[in-house]
Amino acid sequence: MTSVTAHVIADDAEALAVAAGLAEAFRTEAPVRDAERRLPYAELEQLSASGLLGVTVPADHGGADVRQETLAEVFRLLASADASLAQIPQNHFVYVNVLRRQGTTEQRKFFFGEVLAGRRFGNAQSEAGTRHVQDIRTRLLPLPDGSHELTGVKHYSTGALFADWIPVLARAADDNLYVAYVPRNADGLTVVDDWDGMGQRTTASGTVRLDAVTVPADRVVPHHLTFRGPQLLGAVAQLLHAAIDAGIAGGALAEAAEFVRTKSRPWFESGVDTAAEDPLLIQRFGELDLQVRATEALLGVAARAVDAARDELTDASAAEASLAVAAAKAHTTATAVLVADALFEVSGTRAALDSLNLHRYWRDARTHTLHDPARWKIQHLGRHVLNGTRPPRHGLL
Template sequence: MSTVTPFPQPRAISTEVPAFDRDPTAHVIASDAEAIEVAKALAKEFAVEAAERDRERRLPAAELDRFSKSGLWGITIPKAYGGAGVSHATLAEVIATISAADPSIGQIPQNHLAALDVVRVTGSEEQKKLWFGRVLRGYRLGNAFSEARSKTVGAFETTIRPTGEGDFVVNGQKFYATGALFAHFIHIGAVDPDGNVVLAIVPRDTPGLTIIDSWSGFGQRTTASGNVSIENVRVAPEGVIPAYLGGVHPSSNGAVSQIIQAAVDLGIARGALNDTIRFVRELSRPWIDSGKEAASDDVFTIAQIGDLATRVHAAEALLERAGHAIDTIADGPTDVALDEVSVKVSEAKVLTTNVAILATNKLHELAGTRSVLGQYNLDRHWRNARTHTLHDPVRWKYFHIGNHLLNGVSPPRHAWN
C-alpha cells in the first residue's frame, strides 16, 4: 500500500508590524490627468529598486506611504465626497503604470479600492462620509477577505454576531490578506446570522486582530499576502458594511475588483517587454546563425518583439474599453447593462493574463541565457505573472463570455468575476 505524504502546512513568519506613517496626510488629486501624471512620476521612483526589493523580500512600507500620500488611493471617491471620481479607465491605467514598475506595489491597493466601491454602492450616507473622508486623509484599508480552508474561494466561515451591547463581534481565520500588513484599517469579510456576507472594518490595532506575515509565494513576494487571525474582534456599527447587497442587486462591485486585477497583469507585461527590449539592445548576443552583429538585428527577435508589442497594445485597448464600460454602470445599473460590462471586463482579463504570461516567458527566450543570471533578477517578472494570474482563472472567463453570447446566461456576480 502506498502512502501519501501530506503537503507541509504554512508556518507563521512574523507578526512584526512594518514601520509606516500611522497619522498620514494625503494630497487630494483633482482630475484624471493629474492621477496619471502622478502615477508616472511614482512609477519611475518605484522601478529603481524593484529588483532588489523582490530579491531581498524587502517590504515596501515606505513606498506605500508615498503611494497613498500622493492621493492615488482616493481617486475613485466620488466628487460629491471630495474625491476626483476618476474614470475606471484612468484607475486601470494608474494601476498598470505602477505595476509595470513593481507589481507587488501595484497589487496592494486592489482590495482597498474594491472596498471603497463596496462602501459607495452599499454603505449608508454616514458610512460614506466617514470612510471616504478617512481615505482622502491618507488612511489605507487592508484586506481580510479570502480564507484558505473554506470549500471555495467564495465560501466564508468567519462570522459576525451582535453582542447585545450595540456593537458586533467577529471570529475567523483569513489568508491571502494582501495589504493588511501595511493598513490602518482592516476590512473583514464575515457572514452574519442570516448568511449574508458583510464587510467589518476595524482599526488594525483592535484587540484580537493579529496580522501575520506568512506569505511564501514565489511571486508577488513583497505583498505580504499572509494570514489574519480574528478572535472576538469588536466592530462598531459604522464599520459594518452590507456588502452582500452589491450582489443581490446589479452593481459595479465585481467589475471594479476585476479590472484592477487585469491592470496589474497588464503592468507586468509592460514591465517585462520593456526589460526585454533593453536587455536585447544592451546585453544579449546575436545568435550564431543570424549573421548579425547585434542581437537587436536578429530578424526572428525583431518579429517576436513586434508580436508582443501588438498583444500588449490590444490588451491596453480592451482594458480601457472595460474601464469606460464600468463608468456607465456606476449608478443604477440594469441587469442587461451589467452583463455586457462583465463580458467586456472578462475579455480584458483574458488578454492581460495571456500577455503577462507570454511576455514574461519570451523575455528569457529572446534575451538569452545570461538573462537568467541572479544579478538581474529578471525571473521576477515571470514569477509575478504566474502568481498573480492565479487569482481568477481565465479558463472560466472564456466559458462565461461564450455562455452569455450563445445562451444569454448572465455571468456570475462576485469579486472573482
C-alpha cells in the first residue's frame, strides 16, 4: 500500500509545474528501466507524493478539479519522458471519473479522500478470449448479507500491480455493468506480473485473478447508468491515450535532434561540417516538427472540447467532444509511430545499437497505439460529416 504523504495541488498552473518537474526526473533512468524491465515502484511513490493523482478531485472534496486540457498536458509531459510511467495512471483517472459520475455521496467522500492521500487506482477491465472488448464475463453475484462475490480473470491490467485499489469491471445477475472497487490485498485477488509486451515494458499490464472475492455493497458503482445519457467518460479516457501518444512523438523528436547534434556524422556528399547543418536532414526535421505540432494542436482542440462539454453537458456537446478526441487520437496514433520510426532514419546506423535503447520509443508507440483501432475513430468522423450521425455512447470514444 502507498505509504507516502501526498501534497495537495492547488490549481492548474501548479499541476503543470509539478508534471514538468517529474518528467525531467523520470527521463534520466527511463532507458535503463525499460531495458532491464525495472518496475517503477519508487517513481510511482514520487507520483503519489506529488499530488498529481488527485488533481481531478472536485473542489468541494478538496481537489484542484483541473481542466481536461491541463490533465492532457500532464500526461503528454510524462509520456515524453517515459511512456510506461505515463500509462500506469491513465486508468486511475478514468476510475476517479467513474466515481464522479455514479458514486454515491459517501462513496465519493471516501474514495476522493483516498485519492488525495496519494492512493492509486489500478484496473481490471479487459478480458482475453472473449468475442470482443465489451464481452465482459467476470461476474458480480449477490450474497445473502447484501455484499457481492466477484469471480473472473482479467488481462492487460495496467497499474494493478502497483495499486492500492483495483476497480473491477463486471456484470451482475441482471447483465448490467458495474465497477467494484477492491483493495489490492483482498482475499481471493491475485495480481500476476506476466506482461511481456515488446513495448511499455514496465507498465506491468498483467493478469488479475478474482476467486470468489467478497465486495461490500458500498464499494460497487452502477457503471451502466453512465451510458444512458450524455457522458464524457470515453472522451476523457481516449484523450489521455492521445496525450500519451503525443508525448511519445515529442520525446522521440527531441531525442533524435539531440542525437544528430551530438553523435551523428554528416553524409559526405552534404559538404557541411556537422550533421545538424545537412540541408536534407534540416528539411526532414522540419517535416517531423510540423507533424508533432499538428498532433499537439489537435490534442489541445480535443481537450478544450471536453472542457466545454463538461461545463454544459448535452447530447450535442458530448458528441462534439467525442469527435474532437477521435480526430486527435487518430492523428496522435499515426504521429507517434511515424516519428518514433523516423528517429532511426535521421540518426543513422549508430542509433540502432541496442545499448542505446532508442528503439523504446518505437516499441512504446507501436504497443500503445494498438489499444484501440484508429480506423474506427475515422469511421465515426466520416459518419458524422456525411450523415450527421452522432458517435455511440460505449465509453471507448
